[in-house]
Amino acid sequence: MDLFSLPRLGVVVPPENPTAEPEFNHLLGAGMNVYTARFPVTPGAGLRAMLETYNEVLPALLGSFGALRLDAAVVACSASHYLLEPDGDRAFCEELSGRAGFPVYSSTQAILAACEALGATRLTLVSPYEPWLTDTSRAFWERAGLTVDGVVSVPAEEAAAPDGDARYDPYAVTTGTVLRRLRERELPAGTALLFTGTGMGTLAALTELARQEPHRTLLTSNLASAWWARRLVGERDEAHHPLLRRLEGAGV
Numbered sequence: 001m002d003l004f005s006l007p008r009l010g011v012v013v014p015p016e017n018p019t020a021e022p023e024f025n026h027l028l029g030a031g032m033n034v035y036t037a038r039f040p041v042t043p044g045a046g047l048r049a050m051l052e053t054y055n056e057v058l059p060a061l062l063g064s065f066g067a068l069r070l071d072a073a074v075v076a077c078s079a080s081h082y083l084l085e086p087d088g089d090r091a092f093c094e095e096l097s098g099r100a101g102f103p104v105y106s107s108t109q110a111i112l113a114a115c116e117a118l119g120a121t122r123l124t125l126v127s128p129y130e131p132w133l134t135d136t137s138r139a140f141w142e143r144a145g146l147t148v149d150g151v152v153s154v155p156a157e158e159a160a161a162p163d164g165d166a167r168y169d170p171y172a173v174t175t176g177t178v179l180r181r182l183r184e185r186e187l188p189a190g191t192a193l194l195f196t197g198t199g200m201g202t203l204a205a206l207t208e209l210a211r212q213e214p215h216r217t218l219l220t221s222n223l224a225s226a227w228w229a230r231r232l233v234g235e236r237d238e239a240h241h242p243l244l245r246r247l248e249g250a251g252v
Contacts, residue, residue, distance in 0.1 A: 006032055008032070009033070009074065010074070012038070013038055015041050016171060017076070019198065020199070029241065052080070062104065071102060076198040078107045081108040090109060105225070113228055120219075122148075123147070123148050124187055124191040125196055126151075126194065128173045129168060129170070129196065154173050154177060178200075198221045210243065218247075226241075226244055
């Protein structure tokens with residue numbers, strides 16, 4: 001196999017995200033080369049201001065790949081695209097694609113494409129976000145025409161403080177916390193589970209859930225983006241990772 005003849009996927013990630021590149025590499029395996037660029041650090045900025053900055057700098061950041069020939073790129077930051085709402089997100093991706101000269105998709109658009117291909121119309125969100133961002137996420141999916149059956153909140157740590165505040169940090173959520181939170185909820189039979197964001201590690205939890213509930217649709221930002229990339233480049237080889245094979249085997 002000629003390593004450098006493989007399709008090339010660009011991935012843009014937040015600077016502290018420890019999850020996206022490892023998950024993309026595990027999901028795509030030897031069938032695609034992954035190249036990354038990182039959003040700038042925004043010292044002192046609040047979360048919303050940071051996400052707005054990501055959208056502002058994204059065109060220039062995609063240009064930082066220079067003359068590297070990419071077949072496609074994914075913006076692996078769902079939260080910044082929730083702020084755009086579905087129509088704005090779609091238009092932004094079209095604009096970015098025109099500027100870059102190759103298809104650019106957000107992880108949110110990849111999820112919507114996977115839902116459409118699967119015929120999935122109902123979601124239960126598994127969210128590591130703080131409440132305002134979880135609400136923004138929910139509104140995004142509902143404005144896209146999906147029904148959100150409910151939200152399973154997954155903070156990094158339960159609060160020990162008297163005010164009951166939890167600490168929300170997608171990068172610090174453990175597999176055990178995800179599985180425990182889901183065990184505490186009775187989920188509707190027809191709802192797909194959507195694990196929001198690209199920074200919460202999910203592969204181990206999804207592998208266990210796929211064994212327990214083989215017929216439930218399981219989606220994450222990174223999983224849907226890897227599926228979209230393979231579909232775009234016409235990858236016909238058997239998917240490397242069982243979760244990606246599972247998704248492709250569902251008819252998408």
